[in-house]
Amino acid sequence: MEGIFISYRREESAGHAGRIYDRLRERFGKDRVFMDVSAIEPGVDFVEAIDRAVGSCAVLLVIIGRRWLDCTDAAGRRRLDDPKDFIRLEVGTALRRNIRVIPVLVQDAAMPGEGDLPDDLKLLARRNAFEINDSHWDSNMAQLEETLGRVLGEAAGLPPPGGTGTGPAPAGRKNRLVWLISSITAIVVALAGLFTGVESLRNSVVRLFGGGSPAVTATNGTATPTDGQGPATVPMPRVIGMEEQEAVGIIRSKGLNPKVARQILSEAPPGTVIRQEPPAETNVTAGAMVHLIVAVPPEGPQEPPPGGEPQPPPQLVTVPKLAGTPLGQAEATLAKAGLQVGAVEKRESNSAEPGTVIGQTPKAGAKLARGKKVSLVVAAKPPEPELVTVPNVVQQPLERAARMLAEAGLRVGAETPRPTDRARPGTVMDQKLKGGTTARRGTAVDLLVAVQPAGGVTSGGANVIASGNRKIPQTYLFDLDSGELVRNGDADIWFEAVTETERYLTPKNGAAIGFTREKPSFEACSTVRMAEKRIPIQRIPGNAYACVRTSRGNLAAFKLLEPVGPSPGVMQIHFSTWRRAR
Incomplete structure (x- = not known):
């Protein structure tokens, strides 16, 4: 069945779409209006159902609110x-299948331009939009209903109002029919000697085809005689809320005579019908006078043309180019072109003068009716960056230095190791960045960090063969003996990721891991119990050190410098590896 499909965004215009859906369902029936909230059966594929519904509809309404064009997903796209x-x-x-697409603007939204739309929707910008204002909801909806009624009638192949349908036969056909019957009657009279009651038969035929008008049933607004003696009647259509030209055309199509008067009224849209007499859905005599009251703005009414003749089409003007001009100058340019400033949006810009x-909608060069509004986007100055004081972290342990920087609104940048025995x-x-200076919030501060010199000897007689700060990305392997990311054969530990949330610190190639809260040293790690078992990342103690017996038999210790972030994460460690002196 040819129907109406309502396209809308739930987070942006669900309220307006629901009101429009309820109103249209009352007018056209629930089986002819489709909206995903209530029309899709549970368990039905949503995409396939939408494709079938759009493909079978005669018209698609696109409900466009203020955020329709710029709505984003959870990732900000x-x-x-x-x-x-x-x-x-x-x-x-709908556009691809040449289905009638009507943009319906709510919330005082502006019509998107071609440059704002993806390639497959650019034709939408060329569709004439329909505005619905909350303060004139009933009159606007009445006009939309009348428009949709005509569209659905055309899609179903129905005759247009005032066209030929099931009404009385034209006069020419009727005269020829009477002439034919009269001829047959004359032949019957000539054979009067063979039949009786011929005169009665002839009189009956003449009364049938030459008497009063035949009765016709009132259907779709066609004339309805009463009993063959009285004048025909037609049902009065509802035209309140319509534009004057459209209302006059509908009244005339019903065989009625419109008479237009005007009334100053600021609450109603100028040029729309605010009252009709006789009222809608009453039967009136064909050819009767119908009085229409049309709203005009407070500046003063204009004399209606005789008999309510249709008004000339609105004058179209070219939208001027406004980009780069100050807002005041843009207003003057629009006024000179016969247009008005619509919604003004302020948007931060580092390149344009505040x-x-x-930006503008419609774009420069487009045609617009005189008096219409042009929406503008005006550059605004971005807020000044927030400056913070850099703390002095020299001679602080790396972990404490990182906390001090984070508390100040900064972060640790590159960590350069410096072998030394003086720290x-x-x-x-x-x-x-020296302590006491200022920097933008979020700036990275590079640090120079002391490490044990290579080949150094601890008090227990063990040589330090590798040390420093390293970053181990998720799924990578690390060799504590060399201090490098390696392939499987030389690895001691593996940042294993089974899923995004199931991640482990896993020993490799015979290495074993244990934990201690003592200050890391060769002697301390020598007494720690170690096992070749993987350890969930979230269970690694934040205030403990990991001791490792490497795949080459050396001892190593490391500590996480900060908690491991969500997948894909990075393990940032400070480590030392010892080999007993021989």
Whole structure:
């Protein structure tokens, strides 16, 4: 069945779409109006159902609110840029199949331009839009219903109002029919000697075809005589809320005579019918006078043309180019062109002068009726960056330095190891941004960190063969003996990821892991119990050190510098590896 499909975004215009759906369902029936909230059966594939519904409808209404064009998903991407976006699929399907698409503007939204739309929706910008204002809801909806009624009638192959249908036969056909019957009657009279009652038969035939008008049933607004003696009647159509020209055309198509008067009224849209007499859905005599009251703005009424003749089409003007001009100058340019400033949106820009126009809808060069509004986007100055004071973290342990920077609104940048025996390993020796200076919030501060010199000997007689800070990305393997990311054969530990949430610190190639809360040293790790078992990342103690017996038999210790983030994560460690001196 040819029907109406309502396309809308739930998070942006569900309320308006629901009201429009209820109103149209009352007018056209629930089986002819489709909206996903209530029309799709449970368990039915949503995409296939939408494709079938759009393909079978005669008209698609696109409900466009203020955020329709710029709605984003959870990742911050514009929904219309996603080829799988349901709204893009619905509208694109209708445009591709040459289905009538009517943009319905709510919330004082502006019509998108071609440059704002993806390629498969650019034709939408060329569709004449229909505005629905909350303060004139009933009159606007009445006009939309009348428009949809004509569209559905055309799709079903019905005759247009006032056209030929099931009404009385034309006068020419009737005269020829009477002439034919009269001829037959004359032949019957000539054979009067063979039949009786011929005169009675002839009189009956003449009364049948030459008397009063035959009765016709009132259907779709056609004339309805009463009993063959009285004048025909027609049902009065509802035209309140329609534009004057459209209302006059409908009244005339019903065989009635419109008479237009005007009334100053600021609450109603100028040029729309605010009252009719006789009222809608009453039977009136064919050819009767119908009085229409049309609203005009407070500036003063214009004299109606005699008999309510249709008004000339609106004058179209070219939208001027406004980009780069100050807002005040843009207003003057629009006024000179016969247009008005519509909604003004302020958008932060680092390249444009604050207060200048950086976007407009419709775009420059488009044709627009005189007096219509043009929406503008005006550049606004971005907020000044927040400056914070850099703390002095020199001679602080690396972990404490990282906390101090985070508390100040900064973060640790590159960590450059400096082999030295003048500072304890893991101590910050210098920082790139000096303490006491200012920097933007979120700036990275590079640090110079002390590490044990290669080949150094601990008090227990063990040589330090590798040490420093390293980053181990998720799924990578690390060799503590060399301090490098390696392939499987040389690895001691593996940042294993089974799923995004199931991740482990896994020993490799015979290495074993244990934990201690003592200060890491060769002697301390020598007494720790170790096992060749993998350990869930979230169970690694934040205040403990991991001791490792490497695949080459050496001892190593490391500590996480910060918690491991969500997948894909990175393990940031500070480590030392010892080999007993021989």
